[in-house]
Amino acid sequence: MIITIVAGATFREAVRSRAFIGLLIIFAICALLSRIVGWVSSTDGHIVTTDLVLSLQSLIGVLVAVATGTALVQTEIQSRTLYTILSRPVERWQFVVGKFLGLAAALAAGQAAMALLGLAWLWVTGAEVHGWLLLACAMTTLEVLVMAAVALCWTALSSPLLAAVLGLATYAAGHAVASLPDLMHHLKGGQQIVAVTLASLIPNLGEFTYRNQAVYRLPLGLHDVLQHLLYGVAWCGLLVTITVAVIRRKQL
């Protein structure tokens, strides 16, 4: 009950923030302009436009997640907005979980709005709109939620600015991890162990990238999709748990 109340207020606060609305507007403008790239492309213009729109959704979603995720708890501490909340019958873990769920709901709503807008624009421009695109959008949403959890965790351990830098670094590293199997044969025994160990500490964001499969309609296995879904949920759970452990000891 407490968690849903906190989540509800966080959702309302997040979707009304200037950063959230501003980035949605930027997405809309970029998505509209993406058709120009499609026109000048030497290959199939619709495929290029579709790929661009999906990439924009991921990029802007991650930026919103990192920007709002890093501000989520630290700003509450710095501006003391949480004093009036934690002086009520609210446990710190309920506060953190509620904040994350509220932010996750806002980010999911943002992703849904971007998907709706992007797919509508693709349909208007004559590109083929099919179910695989929806799946790609859904998996991008999961990637964004994992990034929100990453940002939340970093902000509990450092300052908001450093957390934003570390969050974006984790995003880059998370996609680099996806390329690790291709690089393994270049590494020697000890290096391989180090690489695998480091990679296991970072969420593999490549697991949520379904853009190519969706754009080129490559075959998708339900088992893989479910596995990646569980992988994303597990990372969110782990990162929120670490955040709770840190915030419980934090001096406010």
Next chain:
Amino acid sequence: MTDSIVSFSGVTYAYRGDWLQRIQALHAVDLAVPTGCAFGFLGANGAGKSTSIKLAMGLLTGHQGDIRLFGQPIGSPALRQRLGYLPEQPYFYENLAVGEYLDYLGRLSGLERSGLTAAKDRVYQLLDLGDLRGRKLGSFSKGMRQRFGLAQAILHQPDLLVLDEPFSGLDPLWRARFKDVMALERQRGATLFFSSHILSDVEDLCDHYAVIDHGRVLEQGRLADLFGQAPLILTASGPAPAEAKPGAEGTWTLEFPEQERAARLAALPTGAQVLRLERHRLGLEDWFVARIRDVHGAGKRLGDDV
């Protein structure tokens, strides 16, 4: 200390400073706030008032000693249902409107939706927030935020109201209104525990007080007892004792403590005619400044001897 609604026993607390440095904020603080009183918590900047309040609210952890609310150790969320808290210089979410915010905080305090409307109407009326119910808090001035801060603190009619510098940022009219609201809350049965730099307000509202300085409670008790310690001033005419000060139109005055009343009156020179015997009006502000200066010379005026 079962009749104390807030009690500190030997509470020591240190902040983490740079690197491994520890900054001692409280030293073996003993404090007892009697149930039903209006308690003024006085101290200079950095004396430890807000730290003590935050410890009682459970916002800071890692203290040594025992802190109790309603006679029970702090930590239980259920206890916090019975208290209202206004932090120092409060900030609130910018994108929530007054009504939404009160809904949010009221529900966190356990108010049902049915009771929430009446509770909101009550605080709208007390703090003139009715016309602002749809306005977002991001557009509020400091004084308006303070009004909202008090509204959220009293929304659920708590048994204990903890206010950290409640008069900060208020103009004289709103200071007066805040005092009225706090008096009404006390009439309702709430205990008031608040810190303030504006000592005349403490004097108007409180019946108990404590003074904290450099993390140590210097003294605490009933305000009436403190005022009872003020010296007596005797105004008389006729033959004067050697230590008397000359007054207007042939009168003289003599100042002495309450304990010496009988001896001093008996020792008056023959023929002296007592005109008035009154208690010196002790200003809390003057007393406080003198008390703190006595300890460590804080806040000396420019030009004072160092």
